[in-house]
Amino acid sequence: MLKVLLLILVCLTLFGLSARMFQRGLRQTATERVIARLTQGQPQLLVQKSSWVGLERAFLRAGLGRPTERLGVWLLLWALGIVIGFALGGWPGLLVLLAVPPLLLRLYVGWRYQRRLKRMIEQLPQLLDHTVRSLKSGRTLADAVLGGIDAAEDPLKNAMSRVQRNVQLGVSLPDAASDFAELYEQEEFRLFALGLKVNHRYGGNASELLENLIKMIRERDQAARQLSAMTGETRVTAIVLAGLPISLAGYFLLSNPQYLLAMWHDGSGQIMLATAFGLQVVGCLALWRMLRSL
Structure with a gap:
């Protein structure tokens, strides 16, 4: 009898949740959806004092958007899954559904981040090469970098659009690149940001610096491939x-x-x-x- 009542409760809860989501979708106007897309990933959103900053950071780096917008729905579904597991499998079922979904989510987000980061590193030399050609044609460093971002492909273009938004908001290009590098915690991005900062403060030949960075990235990639083959x-x-x-x-x-x-x-x-x-x-x-x- 208890299992039947639990299943009825789960069904009623899911029906109420679907009705609420349908009503919310009807009320949300097209303008609100466009504004949500335009404001998604704005830099000030990451510095909010929230207990979910780490989760948002992980999802943002993996290219999955902001999870807090749907966090209540996912927590409710997880709780319903735990109830169903307890009803069908007893305490072992409850423990499995209590521990496995967060573990699988953590593994998936980490795998998605590593795959996306690897692809971004592979695309970075092309962006830097485009920047070097733009510099040699007479453009400024900031215009050359922003032009390289526009010419890049996803996922690097999507990720580095954060740099473009920061520059449009008045942040200097070296600071915007440093913010991007600290978000993804990758040495290649940090060296790129450091090179921009040094050139901005002390001047020098930016094209030669970027060419050396391209050479270094390709040598690191070759060494990583050799290590992968050996292991x-x-x-x-x-x-x-x-x-x-x-x-x-x-x-x-x-x-x-x-x-x-x-x-x-x-x-x-x-x-x-x-x-x-x-x-x-x-x-x-x-x-x-x-x-x-x-």
Whole structure:
């Protein structure tokens, strides 16, 4: 009876949530949607004293927008998932749905950020090369950099539009580049911002500085590729170690499903399965951290 009541409560909650979202969508005008898009990612939004600044920073770096706009909806869905897990699987189901969604979200955001950052680093020499050609044609450094951003491709163009917005708001180009570099915490961007700051303060040949930076980025990329080739065997070993317990569990479910189902319906068996799942998660995290250090 308790499970039936919990499912009815979940259904009513989801129906009320969908009705509220539909009503909110009807009330939101086209002008409000356009203003929201134009103000998204403004620099002053990141310095707000909020407990969600770290979450917004991670989502912004991954190119996922601001999560706080939909945070209430996602928390409500997570809570409903926890209730459903408790209703269907008892305490083990509750613990799984309590721990797995944040872990998966953290892994997805980190993977999305690393993939986006890698692509941005690959595109940066092209932007700098365009900037050097613009400088040699007689344009100023600021105009050359902004022109290079306009000529770049996504995701670098989308990410460095933050620099353009800061400059349009009156921030100097070196400070805007430093803000961008600190957001993404990458040495190539920090060196680019440092070069702009040094040139702005002391002068000098900006085109030669940027050419040296292009050469350095390409040499670092070549070294990273060589390291990846040398550590390929280590990565494959880590993947095999992480996937072996999961593969064995899948084999048992296919060949003898009663073996694990009998454990699932027993109290001590549930504890053993939950412990095995927790150890598997810890082991995967340890292997992932070890691979990141390569």
